Amino acid sequence: MNYRIEQREHEVAVEISGRLTFNDHAKVRALIEELSNSAPLRQVLDVRQLEFVDSTGMGMLLIAREELAKVAKTLVLYQPQGQVKRVLTVAELDGVITIEN
Amino acid sequence: MRKAPAIFASGIGADRMGRLAALFDVGTAVCDVAMTGTFSEHALLLTASPENGVLDDLFRRGMGRCIEVDGYSDPEVREAACRADRSDLFLSLTTATTYRGSVSRWVMQGIGLRQVLTPERRDDIELALQEAISNAVLHGNLQMDSLDGVSVAALERFHAETALRLELPAFADRRVEVAVTLGRAVTIEVVDQGVGYIWSPRGGGVASGRGIALIATISDDFEVLQNGRCMRMSFAL
Numbered sequence: 001m002n003y004r005i006e007q008r009e010h011e012v013a014v015e016i017s018g019r020l021t022f023n024d025h026a027k028v029r030a031l032i033e034e035l036s037n038s039a040p041l042r043q044v045l046d047v048r049q050l051e052f053v054d055s056t057g058m059g060m061l062l063i064a065r066e067e068l069a070k071v072a073k074t075l076v077l078y079q080p081q082g083q084v085k086r087v088l089t090v091a092e093l094d095g096v097i098t099i100e101n
Numbered sequence: 102m103r104k105a106p107a108i109f110a111s112g113i114g115a116d117r118m119g120r121l122a123a124l125f126d127v128g129t130a131v132c133d134v135a136m137t138g139t140f141s142e143h144a145l146l147l148t149a150s151p152e153n154g155v156l157d158d159l160f161r162r163g164m165g166r167c168i169e170v171d172g173y174s175d176p177e178v179r180e181a182a183c184r185a186d187r188s189d190l191f192l193s194l195t196t197a198t199t200y201r202g203s204v205s206r207w208v209m210q211g212i213g214l215r216q217v218l219t220p221e222r223r224d225d226i227e228l229a230l231q232e233a234i235s236n237a238v239l240h241g242n243l244q245m246d247s248l249d250g251v252s253v254a255a256l257e258r259f260h261a262e263t264a265l266r267l268e269l270p271a272f273a274d275r276r277v278e279v280a281v282t283l284g285r286a287v288t289i290e291v292v293d294q295g296v297g298y299i300w301s302p303r304g305g306g307v308a309s310g311r312g313i314a315l316i317a318t319i320s321d322d323f324e325v326l327q328n329g330r331c332m333r334m335s336f337a338l
Contacts, residue, residue: 022235023200025260032253052206054231055311056239059248066251083224090228090318091311 001027001050001057005034011042013078017049020057028060032067035075043068044100046078053084058093065097076100107141109134111159112149113170121147121170124179139163142215145185147178150198160207163214166191169198172274181278189215190281196242197273205231208279208289216283216338225319226287226336232312233291233332234277239263241293241330242275286321287336297328 001020006013012035020028035043045061053061065075076098080088088094108131110118122131134146140163148155150171159167166185170178172195185191190211192204209227212218218226239245243266248255266272275294282288313332316323320334 019203019206021203021231022239025256025263029253029256029260052227052231054228054235055315056235059251059311060256063251063253063256067253082220083228086221086224087228087315090315 003027003031005031005038007038008040011040011044012038013044013046015046015049017051019052020050020060021052021054022056024057025060028064032064035064035068035073036071041073042076043073044076044078047084048079048081050080050084051082053087055087055091058087058091062093062097074098107144108132109140109144109146109164110148111146111151111155113147117170117175118147120175121178124175125182134159137162140165142189145182150195151202153201156202156207157210160210163211165189165211165215168193169195171195172270172276184278184280187282188280189283190279192277192279194277195273196238196275196277197267199234199238199277200267204234204277204279208281212281212283212287216287218338222336222338226289229316229319229323229334229336230279230289230291232316233289233334234279236312236332237277237291237293237295240298241295242277243267243272244295286338288333289335290331290333292327292331295330297330299329 001016001018001024004015014031068075078100080099088099108125110131111134118131142165144164144166146159146164146167147170148167150169156167168178168181168185173181181193190208192208194204205227208230209223213223243263245259245263248259278292280290316332316334321337322335324333326333
């Protein structure tokens, strides 16, 4: 998994690409830290380029959401595609995490 | 009768390769893997601990069976080769290599070259396979418990303990084996060498433990065998 953070006026946008799986926890941890320390309250994970995610990867996104909620920030998944969209449905996470299409 | 496999080697010293060649049938050619070109369906790769990207490339070029010989004795390599011979696709890798690699992607590349799948079917099989592999690595061979909370602190603890165990040969050298047979269905077995577990359809939290539930939902049939060390999943075509 790779990510790129873009600071905008009222939000932070993070473009995530590649595969997000069980061996990516160090990167997710670093990402959560960067997001926690950035000022905007709205944090958008742009997952259009994310090709594949497993349940551990989804779990890590839920941890991100939880940690950001502690500092009154909201996390939004932006435009999940293909396999990522499918996992959100199959794992019934589409009601748990905010998704914008 | 199956054709004798063409055996390819990668990163294995001449001494060991000579001993391994002697274990296979007389006349079986063993050659160093080439940088370009494709492989026949009978090809078998014997490799030292592969560097990132090597297996990715070889599976894209048609290699379907691979045994990591590091951590295996010569007879163990021969036995694994017999199991490989009964499968259309086969990988026997150490936990350390499986952890670092993208095994589910390599296997899906192999399946994709041998079987037409719709993108949806492909995605589902890859997810189920990925879940079974992550289960075999983390909870099977590394004997990790699930995350103990939905927090960065819990993630940190999990990461630190995983990294620690990956440095210990007693955990890191355990094998993960993936065997695929193709026919009217895609059947995949993922086997680990952990202590096993008793699967219960209940259980599983929000941030972890969803893996087997996902497999149950996605596959047409699945069984937990060998006291939890083997997951067998089928996907009708």
